[in-house]
Amino acid sequence: MVWAIVKAVVVFSWALVTVLYITLLERKESALIQDRIGANRAEVLGLRLNGFFQPFADALKMFFKEDYIPPFVDRPFYMLAPLFALVFALVPVGAIPLADSVKIGERVVSLSVIGSNVGVVLVLSLLSLGIYGVILGGYGSRNKYGLVGGMRATAQVISYEVALGLSLIGVLLVFPSLDLNEIVHMQNRYILGGWVPRWGIFLQPLAAVLFLIAGMAENKRVPFDLPEGESEIIGYFLEYSGMKFGMFFVADFVEVLLLAALFTTFFLGGYNPPYLFPDGFHFPWGGSWLLSPVWVRVVQFITFNIKLWIMVWFLLLVRWTYPRYRYDQLMDLGWKNLVPLSIVNIIITAGIMAVIK
Amino acid sequence: MRLFWEAVKGLRVTARHLLRNLWKFSLYYVGLSKDKGVVTLEYPEERRETFPRVRLRHRLLRREDGRLRCVACFLCATACPARCIYIEAEEDPDHPLEKKPRQFVIDLGKCAYCGFCVEACPEDALRMDLHIPELAEYNRDDLLYDIEKLTKP
Ligand code: SF4
Ligand code: SF4
Numbered sequence: 108m109v110w111a112i113v114k115a116v117v118v119f120s121w122a123l124v125t126v127l128y129i130t131l132l133e134r135k136e137s138a139l140i141q142d143r144i145g146a147n148r149a150e151v152l153g154l155r156l157n158g159f160f161q162p163f164a165d166a167l168k169m170f171f172k173e174d175y176i177p178p179f180v181d182r183p184f185y186m187l188a189p190l191f192a193l194v195f196a197l198v199p200v201g202a203i204p205l206a207d208s209v210k211i212g213e214r215v216v217s218l219s220v221i222g223s224n225v226g227v228v229l230v231l232s233l234l235s236l237g238i239y240g241v242i243l244g245g246y247g248s249r250n251k252y253g254l255v256g257g258m259r260a261t262a263q264v265i266s267y268e269v270a271l272g273l274s275l276i277g278v279l280l281v282f283p284s285l286d287l288n289e290i291v292h293m294q295n296r297y298i299l300g301g302w303v304p305r306w307g308i309f310l311q312p313l314a315a316v317l318f319l320i321a322g323m324a325e326n327k328r329v330p331f332d333l334p335e336g337e338s339e340i341i342g343y344f345l346e347y348s349g350m351k352f353g354m355f356f357v358a359d360f361v362e363v364l365l366l367a368a369l370f371t372t373f374f375l376g377g378y379n380p381p382y383l384f385p386d387g388f389h390f391p392w393g394g395s396w397l398l399s400p401v402w403v404r405v406v407q408f409i410t411f412n413i414k415l416w417i418m419v420w421f422l423l424l425v426r427w428t429y430p431r432y433r434y435d436q437l438m439d440l441g442w443k444n445l446v447p448l449s450i451v452n453i454i455i456t457a458g459i460m461a462v463i464k
Numbered sequence: 465m466r467l468f469w470e471a472v473k474g475l476r477v478t479a480r481h482l483l484r485n486l487w488k489f490s491l492y493y494v495g496l497s498k499d500k501g502v503v504t505l506e507y508p509e510e511r512r513e514t515f516p517r518v519r520l521r522h523r524l525l526r527r528e529d530g531r532l533r534c535v536a537c538f539l540c541a542t543a544c545p546a547r548c549i550y551i552e553a554e555e556d557p558d559h560p561l562e563k564k565p566r567q568f569v570i571d572l573g574k575c576a577y578c579g580f581c582v583e584a585c586p587e588d589a590l591r592m593d594l595h596i597p598e599l600a601e602y603n604r605d606d607l608l609y610d611i612e613k614l615t616k617p
Binding site for chain 2: 136138139140141142143144147157424425427428429
């Protein structure tokens, strides 16, 4: 119990700090892509560090803004929506293994908050629950544009959920386990004479692309940001202000973090850098560098963060590259391309597995 | 499939911008190069050169002996399309043949920065060559510029 609380506090504060800096990365990266500098004015004790403190300034601003509740809203739904959005985005983060589990005496303590052996199902189901925040927000704010945004989001997320799940089936065929930690373990073997790690992205490249696209669509960010549609309908958080809007906003970035973390776990070998084994590095060219278990965990955590940030960087790059899809194009892409392709992927994978066995 | 490659091409363009600007700006930030790589001017510290002909805030000129050049002829007030110049004339006690303005107020909140007043002035008493673009006040009344403010920018 105590352990669970400690883990929860540590992991979620890690997640929130990471999310804060994802917002900074988003501002900086978009700025540089557009030949600008980006926010660099926030100052603490005369130190600017080119915007290092900006996320905290943003957070403070969000906290102290007036939280106006329009008189016409459906109060219970209106109040619940941001909570739902944030909680169901944040909880799955707890299922991601940040490093290998530790043996303390007899007990095996996993280094994720929810060390569940059905992590994949858990994450997927919580992800789809997150849509309740959006639909309640749209419905509860009693605003036509909000409702339209909520409906769009629901349709989009439900249809991409299918592609997301199906693309994962291929991965689960190759790594037959629902335990995220176990999946990471299974990716730490090596093929082609021990040089190339058995990462999901090498064994299931098609699934990786499909998962990434479907995940971005789940995220509801550009190029799939029809639910928000800043230029026409603003979307489901139209009537929100202050910290309630802030919660939707943070939930958005938590989903970015979650998608990057899931992609890392399924396709990039999770927390394991190449050639790291439970007792240290063993390189294919012969050398080895032994580490104590604690140091192995530290290296794993750092590796996880590096991979995570690379993925976040890529997701933001995508976000700042493409224009928005039209609604029918979005549905076409989901149902007519991603779903068939992921089914083809499952068939091919299953066929190859059968032949190998 | 073709669409997919086009998408990748798009990513390449943005990534190129990102990496080039990141590299150049990092060098600039640690002081290794003068080239910023980005187009941003960090405004209060850096400003763009104004063009010599630019029409910005007005000023009233003085003669060599320190009197205002303005003789309160009202030509500028007449020429002003925004009707934002208010002049009250009085006799100049030291120079019985001349008038001088008792009050000369330009409401910069109304001014259109057309420069007609400068063109109209027969005495070259009014110019718009201060090159000060900042003109923000909390109060509209603070935008009424009288002789005091117009002579001492
Ligand atoms: S610049 Fe034009 S609008 Fe402004 S005071 Fe002169 S004449 Fe009037
Ligand atoms: S036109 Fe020139 S001299 Fe005449 S009132 Fe205006 S500023 Fe004074």
